[in-house]
Amino acid sequence: METKLLHIFRNTPLGRETLLQSIYFCNITRSSMVIYIPEYTKFLMYFDNDVVQVDLDPSYLLYPETSRTHALDLTKAHGIDASFFEPRQFTASTLPDIPVDFDFMCSPRSISDLSSKISLGHIGTRVRRIIKTAQFPVLLTSPCYKEWTSILVFFGGSVNSVKAVRLGLHISRLTGLPLDLFTQVEGSQTMDDYKDRLKQAGLEADFDKRVRDWKVFADNGFEENLYHVPHQALAVLGAYGHGLVKDILFGSKMEVIQSVLSNNLLIVGPRYSAKG
Amino acid sequence: MKRFISWRVPTKWPVFRLDDRLLLIISGMIVGILSGLAAFALNRSLVFCLDFLHSYRAYWWAFILPAGGAALSSLFLSRVVNEGAGHGIPEVIYAVSRYGGLIRLRSSFSRLVSSCLTIGSGGSAGPEAPVVMSGAAIGSNIARFFSFNDRQRVTLVGCGAAGAISSIFNAPIAGLVFVLEVILGEWSTVNIVPIAVASVAGTEVSRLLAGNQIAFSHHTFHISFHDILACAGLAVVTAFMSVILTRLLRHMHHASDKTKLPIWAKAAVGGCAVGLLGFFVPDVMGEGYHSIRNMIEGVYEQGMTIAVVACFAKVLATSLTLGWGGSGGIFAPSLVVGSFSGLAYHRFLVYFFPSVPWVGEGCYALLGMAGFIGGILQAPLTGIFLIVEITGGYEVILPLIIISSLSATICYYFESASFYMKDLVERGQLLRPGTDARVLSDLSISELLEKDCISVPPSMSLREFVGLITRSRRNYFPVEDPETKEFLGLVKFDDIRPYLFNSMMYDAVFVEQIMDTHVAVARYGEDLSDVLRIMDSRGLFSMPVLANKRFVGMISKATLLDQYRKELMVQTYQG
Structure with a gap:
């Protein structure tokens, strides 16, 4: 089935790097790309049970006369036939509505803050809200264009991490790239417990066929073990996993990963309806 | 099997699982109470602002007060809460029409603050639309928090709007009818009961906090057959004025859009013009309920010419306030313009037919209000029930029905959609449930x-x-x-x-x-x-x-x- 990725284009060098990441993602997953070049600093996304207003950093509106040409040049050069989204629905005259029926969305770590604030350990509030509400996973790109040659899924046994494994397998099927799993053993959990969860989710057969390596760490701290994440891997992980505060916080593991890893992150929120 | 049912998902509680009517009634009551509180808060804030600024209105520079209020209001909306200016109600209708009633949380307070600044400083606008927006946003976000589905959420949005209108006018039936006729556009039993409960809750909040007062004092009018016949003429007048206000407001919006100024400066320009206009015709300032009271009680002293001038001046002031970026609604200005139209029409009748025993001019002011509301909103029932409830009398019900229906029908020939829906219809965004487009x-x-x-x-x-x-x-x-x-x-x-x-x-x-x-x-x-x-x-x-x-x-x-x-x-x- 054809998949679609939404990219909000920023006509700056940082925006070019982000667009290159999207292009690479679309090429390798054979997804089609929908580019939105904003004309206003805010837009609305109406999800199933929430409406998110995204207030963009003003740099998204820079140099509008060259935005489309720049985006077209890059996409054409990489063989992507991107379509440009023109808003038709407006909640208010300066407040367009962006559809949410995409399969992926690409975003830098923050879209509301100045680009100088974008750094490891900082994910903007709007991006967090989109991840929390969206039914699609969000591709958080590394600051510079970086190709990925394998997929690594963080699997801690939670419902969302099972969804992440499912997504990882789906992308591995689409791209033919090898898939690795990363598990930090916690408390009294054993490997059998983790395997059982995958079995219960019906992923056992696909897992045996596609997973190249299951990196299991029982020693050392989680942060220290993140050094073993391959440099050129797309990291797939779930957010808002556990406990009473799951609606407010990403989850401690997720916060550590986004503070330490500079890889491209494909984040699965709680409302993501898993594919594959 | 999942044993624990989250308190955040009441639709899955055993008591509500088979039928959600009881859940909607309880939720509707809560939403109605909160909307009533929002309406009361805005009402008190407006009284405070008007009292506070009253002593400054005598100064020559008082014309900048509405400018300052409108500019602050615009800055608050655009910089603090990041919202666009607007009347609010089209946004609620749009949310109901396209997105199952999803409205942002910030809308539950943003328009209250901004409209308070605009109207409190003397801008010509009404507090009803901001309160409807606020109530609807409260309903929508309560529904979102408890994971209600689209249908249930739309009902709670209606409950919020009904609670707000009921509370601000102390008129529960008008609140219910307004929501069904204007906001939802459908009459179904599933909606009517919770919305009626919310209307009652909103009204009760208003009565508890502000006392059981009707907005305008009740007078007994003895309507004769010739008055009923004369209603046809008044319907034409109110429909004409409705079309003028609708078109002038849109014209001002377009003129404002074409002006290369910051939005706060545009709002200030509009406010300044209203302030200057207010020097010559003080009746145009603020929401204008005081003038309505005078007209209904028959103590409005100025003659026919002044009434006509005030009528057009109010239309101009409202267009300048709202068209150039001030915040507020058209409900209260509509009542003022309608009552001026009725009054002027009565004086015209008395002047040309002095031997006919016409009913008092207060009655014509009431009929003018109903005709104007029926025309500009193309919602005749809202006009009828609102006037009946806010005056506490049923004597004028027959001419009210005639004038509201006629005015709405005449307006339809000139404006195929009501003021609230015109933009939505033009953009193809008005999608009522069950229609082909929806x-x-x-x-x-x-x-x-x-x-x-x-x-x-x-x-x-x-x-x-x-x-x-x-x-x-x-x-x-x-x-x-x-x-x-x-x-x-x-x-x-x-x-x-x-x-x-x-x-x-x-x-x-x-x-x-x-x-x-x-x-x-x-x-x-x-x-x-x-x-x-x-x-x-x-x-x-x-x-x-x-x-x-x-x-x-x-x-x-x-x-x-x-x-x-x-x-x-x-x-x-x-x-």
């Missing part, structure tokens, strides 16, 4: 894709192709490039009919020779209504759908009809 908007191409088509390469011989047809149930065969998988064209069963009974051709003809390369295609993300338009204009029953130049399936009118029926059943479900 059903189509809720369907997407991905839901209608028929994926059981067999793709063929261009190099396939007719012999192989005929063999393939026997295994397929479809009449359409997409042709794909074997390497890039790009769509090259389409072979229809009809295309091979000439060769079908000529076996000599089986090895001489290839797919690329018979395929149609100029076939109309739909893109995967395209609007269904656009695709249907192409199908209708070209007389097609099916179309291939492409994504990234690759074939993903066929879309046909037969599948569309099937899904259309299912969607229609969902949208019109009354259970």
